[in-house]
């Protein structure tokens with residue numbers, strides 16, 4: 386650390402810095418606005434994006450302080466570096482895999498449960514790994530005093546990555562050189578691409594995620610400009626190179642690759658694990674551990690892999706909404722088909738207060754997210770039962786003992802046929818409304834996917850729409866079947 390790699394590129398004039406400060410203030414102000422209406426949230430996003438475009442233009446003369454390309458040479462250097470650092474990975478190799486970027490491929494057949502990669506602690510990148518080489522003033526101002534990096538381990542890791550990425554002498558350089566230049570995270574969507582999510586359950590999450598990270602940039606920009614210290618070259622270098630482009634790159638690296646491992650007995654830390662983080666995801670159980678005795682990452686094969694097969698790992702049992710928002714991809718074969726929908730009571734309903742009271746007694750709330758799937762969860766059943774009760778039913782249930790009231794969450798509670806019909810119908814209406822919110826039809830989306838000429842991000846977003854709509858269509862037909870059975874058809 387501490388060595389300036391090259392002469393500072395394109396220091397911005399004071400006028401431009403002032404303009405960036407004004408734009409950052411405007412972003413911070415706008416990002417405080419919040420709405421439950423996704424279309425209003427989209428308007429806020431568009432206004433923020435306009436300010437951001439101006440920022441990107443002003444910052445355009447400051448180039449990213451590194452060049453990385455995933456050439457054969459850089460990959461070879463990386464593999465040599467891994468070997469020199471003590472990684473054990475002779476059963477696998479790193480290869481380009483269409484639609485996945487880089488990935489791991491087996492060189493020997495692997496048995497389920499067999500260790501296929503070991504990464505020693507010295508290869509793991511984190512803030513604590515560079516802490517001792519960071520000048521004190523920078524450590525104090527950026528990592529202790531700054532409320533964002535102090536409280537958020539992902540921001541801390543992103544800033545540590547930016548600082549170390551600027552250091553051409555870094556021991557991690559061979560790893561940084563094979564990191565992607567560009568991502569498909571929400572931070573790289575254009576507003577036109579973002580609009581592809583309109584009507585989906587992911588729309589608001591995507592908008593909020595971008596708003597949040599742009600606001601982080603604006604906050605950090607102002608913070609770093611003020612915290613700058615002429616006597617500290619690394620601090621100055623950070624000030625000269627801190628752009629939105631650089632920040633979204635670092636945040637995307639962290640979003641798509643970070644892991645949490647124990648730093649010591651009491652504290653965990655966000656880290657990047659070179660080579661292991663080249664493994665792509667598939668369904669299964671997490672089969673990687675941090676060995677507390679050897680301080681190594683060990684990954685075990687999740688199944689038998691043939692020679693030449695892609696060796697995948699499981700990132701966790703996440704829904705496609707989570708993968709899209711937090712990891713920048715969707716996984717068509719995902720066995721996790723969870724969709725969560727916010728359901729609320731009708732405030733103008735004269736029985737609103739009673740329903741709310743009963744909901745609370747069974748541990749539920751108004752405005753809660755419920756899992757929508759063909760098998761209705763206990764919580765969803767509880768909610769739609771309370772939502773649909775008559776005044777008489779409500780009064781009876783409110784009188785029930787604490788222990789009995791929880792029966793409302795039981796699958797086999799017999800409410801009688803007409804009430805069953807009522808609750809399934811109300812849920813069916815809700816699902817139909819959700820399906821109507823999409824500006825496009827499922828068939829149109831499928832045709833679009835088959836057209837074969839979509840950009841990478843648009844393809845992913847249309848795929849996401851198809852996945853979400855398909856789940857809802859399945860729930861719709863399962864509810865219709867249940868109603869048919871109840872009606873004796």
Ligand SMILES: C[S@@+](CC[C@H](N)C(=O)[O-])C[C@H]1O[C@@H](n2cnc3c(N)ncnc32)[C@H](O)[C@@H]1O
Nearest residue numbers: 485486487641642662663664665666712713714
């Ligand atoms: C930890 S990295 C894995 C290595 C990555 N492929 C690379 O080239 O650096 C995670 C990223 O890999 C890609 N990825 C992982 N699993 C995937 C999958 N099942 N389908 C598509 N992309 C996937 C996504 O871009 C994700 O953000």
